[in-house]
Amino acid sequence: MPDRESVGEAGRHEKYERLIERAKQVLPMATIVAHPCDETSLRGALEAAAMGLIRPVLVGPRQKIEAVAKSHGLDISSFEMVDTPHSDAAAARSVELIREGRGELLMKGSLHTDELMKAVTSSTTGLRTxxxxxxxxxxxxxxxxxxxxxxxxxxxxxxxxxxxxxxxxxxxxxxxxxxxxxxxxxxxxxxxxxxxxxxxxxxxxxxxxxxxxxxxxxxxxxxxxxxxxxxxxxxxxxxxxxxxxxxxxxxxxxxxxxxxxxxxxxxxxxxxxxxxxxxxxARVPIILTSRADSVRTRLASCAVGVLLADARRRAAAIKDG
Known part of the structure; x- marks a missing residue:
């Protein structure tokens, strides 16, 4: 039986392709990637960067991220990295970077969704609106x-x-x-x-x-x-x-x-x-991906986030005159 990705390729999911193509017309969006410490999450961020969708900032234990990159032949030398001791700290620091204006998108890495959302929804330091x-x-x-x-x-x-x-x-x-x-x-x-x-x-x-x-x-x-x-x-x-x-x-x-x-x-x-x-x-769109997602799905999640962040940026520019 063919895998899900090959079925998707045969089906030519044109609706996603249109979203991705539109997002590629936008300048790469600064994206804080929280704890990309497995192949799937790290590769997904790098593929979106290679497509011209995002400009990732990798937040997590530096040694672990570098080890994952080395073991899977991924080049992360051109990307900014923010070192944190563990996933909880990566989530908290990622949210802090968004609050500092360092990114217009937040992207979930290999940490659990609840872990990231706990930092996002904090009443004092989170990204609530x-x-x-x-x-x-x-x-x-x-x-x-x-x-x-x-x-x-x-x-x-x-x-x-x-x-x-x-x-x-x-x-x-x-x-x-x-x-x-x-x-x-x-x-x-x-x-x-x-x-x-x-x-x-x-x-x-x-x-x-x-x-x-x-x-x-x-x-x-x-x-x-x-x-x-x-x-x-x-x-x-x-x-x-x-x-x-x-x-x-x-x-x-x-x-x-x-x-x-x-x-x-x-x-x-x-x-x-x-x-x-x-x-x-939240203050910024949050890209939430799953380990089971296909390459196209990951890129589409990024594309939707990019298009939304770009629309918000343009609306803010109009509002500011």
């Missing part, structure tokens, strides 16, 4: 016309209504700021009717009303929608659902982390989709 921090999978599904955003499948375990509002707004802002237009936002549940027996349907209805009242802006919302009638026009037609979103969802908002994680992994392992990952709501 007024917006709730959330995660988006940017998914390239073969034979599906739309790029699918799935949120939140990695950060917020059981979000309440206010948190879901921020999760949706973060995803809409990402979608629009990287130049994909006005998103159709499908708020998912098990059914497409509102019932007190399934609380996520009530949340979906409330979120749609919040959008009508201007509490969520920039996207077209509908929900509750089941997964089939959120992405398949024929399923929506059979159910008699008429809306601009039904059958054409681009941002899929899941009820909780468990549902989102299972949905994203089902698409990855059964539909052979690629799942680029990015964390939003």
């Amino acid at each position: 007024a917006r709730r921090i959330s995660h988006v999978f940017v998914m390239d599904v073969p034979d599906h016309a739309e790029t699918l955003f799935i949120t939140d499948a990695a950060i917020n375990i059981a979000p309440d209504l206010d948190t879901k509002r921020d999760i949706i707004q973060n995803a809409i802002d990402l979608f629009t700021q990287i130049g994909l237009g006005t998103p159709r936002v499908a708020i998912l549940s098990a059914v497409e009717t509102v019932t007190s027996k399934i609380p996520s349907t009530i949340d979906a209805a409330a979120l749609c009303k919040m959008a009508e009242r201007g509490q969520i802006t920039g996207g077209i919302l509908d929900g509750p929608l089941a997964f089939d009638n959120a992405i398949d026009p024929e399923a929506a037609r059979i159910k008699g659902i008429q809306s601009p979103v039904a059958g054409h969802g681009e941002i899929l908002v899941v009820p909780n982390l468990e549902a989102g994680n299972m949905l994203a992994k089902n698409l990855s392992f059964l539909a052979r989709a690629d799942a680029a990952g990015i964390v939003l709501g």
Whole structure:
């Protein structure tokens, strides 16, 4: 059986290729890479640098990073390195470098996600903003016309209504700021009717009303929608659902982390989709990659982060006159 990377090559995931090509038009973005102490994370940063997407600063135990580079034939001689004793210190120092203005992107290395996010979410020294921090999978599904955003499948375990509002707004802002237009936002549940027996349907209805009242802006919302009638026009037609979103969802908002994680992994392992990952709501975009990611997925995660950081940079320049 061919591996996932060869399947991806055969499928020519054009949606990711377009994102990467657009990001290559931007000057390489200064990127703080936290604890790149295995081959996958170090090679991913170097490949993105070779592609012209990022300018990495490697933060972690110098001897360990150098040993990994030497054992896998990776040349890190041209990159800045910040020595720290261990992964906890690497996470803390990486966040500190962002606060000092040394980088416009933060990239996860081989440390655990919780370890990095603990430093990011610190109330005193972290990268919090007024917006709730959330995660988006940017998914390239073969034979599906739309790029699918799935949120939140990695950060917020059981979000309440206010948190879901921020999760949706973060995803809409990402979608629009990287130049994909006005998103159709499908708020998912098990059914497409509102019932007190399934609380996520009530949340979906409330979120749609919040959008009508201007509490969520920039996207077209509908929900509750089941997964089939959120992405398949024929399923929506059979159910008699008429809306601009039904059958054409681009941002899929899941009820909780468990549902989102299972949905994203089902698409990855059964539909052979690629799942680029990015964390939003912090001072800078955070590139969140997995050891199982393909080369293209890692590059796409960087590309999304670069395009978002560039949009923020241009918006700030306009604001400053």
